[in-house]
Amino acid sequence: MTKWAMTADLGRCVGCQTCTTACRHTNNTPPGVQYRKVLDMEMGTFPDVRRVFVPVGCMHCDEPPCRDVCPTTATTKRADGMVMIDYDICIGCGYCIIACPYQARYKVSKPTFAFKDQATDNETKRFDQRLLGVAQKCTFCVDRVDAGLAKGLTPGVDPEATPACVNACLSKALTFGDLDNPDSNVSGLLRKYKSFRMHEELGTGPNIHYLWETEES
């Protein structure tokens, strides 16, 4: 079996938002819709303060609450772990948006563009009417992954078969791969370093793993 997952090395991420930009370019998301974004966390009190950058998005959960509440079966989970939305079935009830504890889902009711009412040529060319009034979120760049696999490429290793955010990451904080393959890049990282998952106590089984102690001790 295959189980696609991502690791985010919190010690490496510098909060440059290149992944955010790459994602928005790849998916042509409208203003405010960020399938991948990087949180800028400041914690502690002076002089003991820290700043941590945390990439977030759809966690492609093992037990996705968004799928469980969906009244239309538009949200499904593939055998390889990816949580998908069928835009032609979704009625845009917003229930999945509320059910997601990672705030990873969006609904846009009318066309919005980077420069207000005037769409750029790129936005016009890539505008997808199906996304209006329905839920949308990160797909782990499923089209790139599937097309790459069809060509015999390895997602997470070959850039052509790898999610855009991972390709764009300039500090190599983001890694994508097959969690069920013990030889994969993500499996190796998870063996080597300490990690946690966000809101794990909710029982969702999120599949973005945060590496937090990556220096050899």
Add this chain to the structure above:
Amino acid sequence: MSDEMDGAPQMRHLGLAPWLQTAWDLRAAGNFIGGGSGTGLLILVSLGAFAGLYSQVLLVAGLGLVGLGLFSVFLEIGRPLRSMNVLLGGKRSWMTREAFIAAVLFPLGGAALFLPDLAKLVWIPALAYLYCQCRILEAAKGIPTWRSPLILPLILATGLTEGAGILLLLAPFVVAGGAPEWVSGTLVALLALRLFVWMLYRRRMVDGGAPVQAAAVLIAFSGPFTIGGNVAPLVLLVAAGLQPDIAVAAMAAAGLAAMAGGWALKITIVTKAAFNQGFAIKHAPARGSGASGPGFKPGWRQIDKQ
């Protein structure tokens, strides 16, 4: 982010601490108000049928409230022309199950308008519908004030309370001889139950079960709800028992207050205390030559201990 975009729902996703969800607004709350009050009324009217209570107006009122609730949520969906797709998810979704039960409740309730004996069966789908509404909220894992197991008894109790309130309010106008005696006693018991569950729920939310801002909303609401929505109707019912000359008016006022309290509760829970989970990390990373540190859960009273 430009100021113009700040108010757009999709632009409110940039914070760290939990923020108020914007996917469901008053239209969604309307479904819980109409569905809860309507089914509460239908349950009591249906059970009352075993004691000789029968009123077409009350049945129509109950079905009408449920219908208004469904219409209200219909106005919220992004693709209304596909609304029948809501019937596809019965395997997992309580929203689909609610729709299935509505498809039983309305024909049965409609038939009971002409065949009075069928009124004795209406409580079954009405109770199932109310239960589905409870589970719809409970299944929303992203909203701490909804996913609490106590939301189930709370929504159930308030639905029945609202139904008893409406029955007491309408009965003088539509039932010969006014409301049966058991209605006011039932309302007293339901008010006590609702208040008890509310206090448990509020306490759990304030004790770390909900984000700080959500807890603050519940704290601010608790006083007016306790006094206006629960104690006041109890006092009015006692007054009605002590002063027969004002009994009809006092019981109607008690019913109105009980109903209004329940509606306010749902508006508060669905649209005002519905802060999402926010974001959290369990550990701060070691960066460079530094050491790793504790986690961070902004907007919550305490962080999980590791």
